[in-house]
Amino acid sequence: MRSLPRLLFTMPQPCCKCKKTIKPPLDIGSIAGERRIKWNMHTSETIMRRALSALLLCLLLPHGPASAEEPDRSPVRICDDGDEWPPYTYYRRTNGEPTAEITGFSVEVIGAILGKHGIPFTIALPPWKRCLASIEAGENYVMALSASKNPDRERRFLFSMPYYQTHYYVFYAKDRFPQGLKLGSQADLNRYRLGGIKGYAYSNLGTVDKDRMVRAASYPELVKMMKAGRLDVFAEDYEVMAGLASIGTLDIIGDPSIGRAPLPGANANPFHMIFSRKNPRGEALRQLIDSELEAMRRSGQLAKLLAKYVKR
Numbered sequence: 001m002r003s004l005p006r007l008l009f010t011m012p013q014p015c016c017k018c019k020k021t022i023k024p025p026l027d028i029g030s031i032a033g034e035r036r037i038k039w040n041m042h043t044s045e046t047i048m049r050r051a052l053s054a055l056l057l058c059l060l061l062p063h064g065p066a067s068a069e070e071p072d073r074s075p076v077r078i079c080d081d082g083d084e085w086p087p088y089t090y091y092r093r094t095n096g097e098p099t100a101e102i103t104g105f106s107v108e109v110i111g112a113i114l115g116k117h118g119i120p121f122t123i124a125l126p127p128w129k130r131c132l133a134s135i136e137a138g139e140n141y142v143m144a145l146s147a148s149k150n151p152d153r154e155r156r157f158l159f160s161m162p163y164y165q166t167h168y169y170v171f172y173a174k175d176r177f178p179q180g181l182k183l184g185s186q187a188d189l190n191r192y193r194l195g196g197i198k199g200y201a202y203s204n205l206g207t208v209d210k211d212r213m214v215r216a217a218s219y220p221e222l223v224k225m226m227k228a229g230r231l232d233v234f235a236e237d238y239e240v241m242a243g244l245a246s247i248g249t250l251d252i253i254g255d256p257s258i259g260r261a262p263l264p265g266a267n268a269n270p271f272h273m274i275f276s277r278k279n280p281r282g283e284a285l286r287q288l289i290d291s292e293l294e295a296m297r298r299s300g301q302l303a304k305l306l307a308k309y310v311k312r
Contacts, residue, residue, distance in 0.1 A: 071117050071119060071284070071288055072119075072281060072284065073117070073118055073119050073120075074119075075119075075120045075121060075122060076114060076119060076120070076121040076122075076142060076143065076281075076285065077121070077122055077124075077140060077141045077142055078110065078121055078122065078123045078124070078141060078142070078143050078144065078145060079123070079124050079125070079126055079130075079131035079134065079135070079140075079141040079143075079144055080106070080123065080124075080125055080128075080131060080144050080145045080146060081125060081128040081131065081146070082125045082126050082127045082128060082131070083128065083197070083218050083219065084125065084244075084247075084249065085104070085106075085146055085240060085243075086104060086240065086243030086244055086246065086247050086249070087104055087105055087239065087240075087242075087243035087246065087309035087310055088104045088105045088106040088107075088145070088146050088164070088240075088243070088271075088309070089102065089104045089106050089107060089123075089125070089145055089146060090102070090103065090104050090243065090247055090249075091103075091125075091247075093247055093248060096248050102123045102125065104309065105164065105305055105306055105308070105309040105310070106145040106146055106164075106273075107123065107145070108305055108308075109145075109163065109293075109296070109302070109305060110123075110145060110273070110289075112292075112296070112301070112305075113288070113289055113292040113293070113296075116292065117288065123145075124141070127199075128198075128199045128200070129198070129199045131144055132144070132147075132156075132157075132199070135157065135274065135275070135276045136156045136157065136276065136277075136278070137276075137278060138276040138277070138278030138279035138282070139279075141276075142275065142276050142279045142281055142282055142285065143273060143274060143275045143276065143282065143285060144273065144274050145273055146271045146272075146273070147159075147201075147271065147272055147273070147274045148201050148203045148204070148269055148270065148271055148272070149201075149203055149270075149272065150201045150203040152201075153201060153203075153274070156277065157274040157275060157276070157277060158274065158275040158276070158277055158282050158283060158286045159272045159273075159274055159275075159286075160272045160273040160274070160275070160286055160289050160290050160293060161272065161290050161293055161294065162270035162271060162272050163271070163272070163273070163293050163297075163302060164270075164271050164306060164310075165268040165269055165270045165271065166237035166238065166239045166240065166268070166269045166271065167237065167238050167239065167262065167266075167268055167269065168186075168204060168205070168235050168236070168237065168238070168262070168263040168266040168269060169235070169236065169237075169238040169241070169260050169261060169262055169263060170183065170189070170233055170234070170235050170260065170261055170262075170263050171226075171233065171234055171235075171236065171241070171252060171258055171259070171260050172226075172232060172233040172258070172259050172260075173226055173227060173229075173232070173257065173258065173259075174256075174257055174258065174259045175257065176229070176232065177232075177233075177259065180259060180261060181233060181259075181261065183261075183263070183264050184264060185207070185264050185265040186205055186206075186207055186208055186235075186263055186264065186265045186266050187207040187208065187265075188264075189205070189208050189233065189235065189263075190207075190208060190209050190212075192232040192233045193214060193230075193231045193232045193233070194208065194212070194213050194214065194231065194232070194233055194234065194235070195213065195214045195215070195216060195222050195225060195226060195230075195231035195232075195233070195234035196210070196213045196214070196215055196216070196222075196234060196235075197215065197216060197217075197218070197219065197222060198215040198216065198217055202235070203269075204266055204267060204269045205235060205266070208235075214230065214231045219236075219241075219244060219249075219250050219252075220249075220250050222234055223250065223252060223255075223258070226258075227257070235263050235266075237269060238260075238262075239310055241253055242311075243309075273286075273289060
């Protein structure tokens with residue numbers, strides 16, 4: 001910036017009789033320079049004060065939630081039930097034979113969520129008890145796709161929000177109960193020899209004595225035990241039984257020797273994803289997946305995917 005020319009104005013000199021002090025010449029350039037110096041100092045102080053205020057504000061503000069941070073993009077190891085849980089988790093069939101590809105509603109949901117964040121994942125279907133034990137230990141697997149709640153599991157695992165629900169039906173052998181079962185409530189199941197699958201919680205059967213339940217290793221074995229007279233009835237999720245029939249594994253729905261009816265007094269059975277409490281990644285995944293599940297629910301994407309697999 002150019003400096004102002006130094007102009008001198010000479011004031012009139014009074015006569016010596018006035019006895020007034022004669023002012024020195026007025027230096028316009030000096031005045032302008034002093035004003036520039038004062039303005040620059042004032043501006044610098046203002047900028048400095050504002051910068052310090054902004055810095056203090058940033059330091060005092062709380063850090064954002066963990067979900068806002070960059071997610072861990074290392075591969076996520078997922079397990080689920082080795083007996084399959086169609087239409088939620090199962091092996092894709094080709095000409096009626098299972099392939100190595102795992103598909104289903106739950107697989108599509110987790111694929112959409114983790115894919116959105118660029119997180120790779122693998123899914124394996126070991127025996128259900130082994131899957132749960134591994135997640136609890138926080139070692140090989142960090143999460144599973146489908147589990148119902150009970151107090152024991154809530155102590156052992158972290159749970160996502162529910163993202164689908166099933167409905168209990170009772171299944172029985174028609175040759176022994178041609179008129180059907182006499183059930184006024186689920187507690188009436190205690191009058192019968194009730195069957196179930198090893199390791200399953202049956203958390204919605206709150207008034208049933210599950211300690212007396214005759215357990216089988218798989219659904220085909222459960223049906224064989226019932227037809228052989230080793231148990232009278234079993235209560236299972238209708239959607240899963242229909243799913244087993246749709247993939248050709250076990251057609252309980254279409255078996256003319258097996259009767260079925262909705263279980264009285266049983267509410268819908270909500271299912272969740274579960275996560276390891278001991279693996280530090282478990283809580284981060286739970287937060288991320290809960291946030292995305294809620295977004296999918298609000299947008300209608302979750303219902304659209306469910307309708308693709310569960311026919312009403």
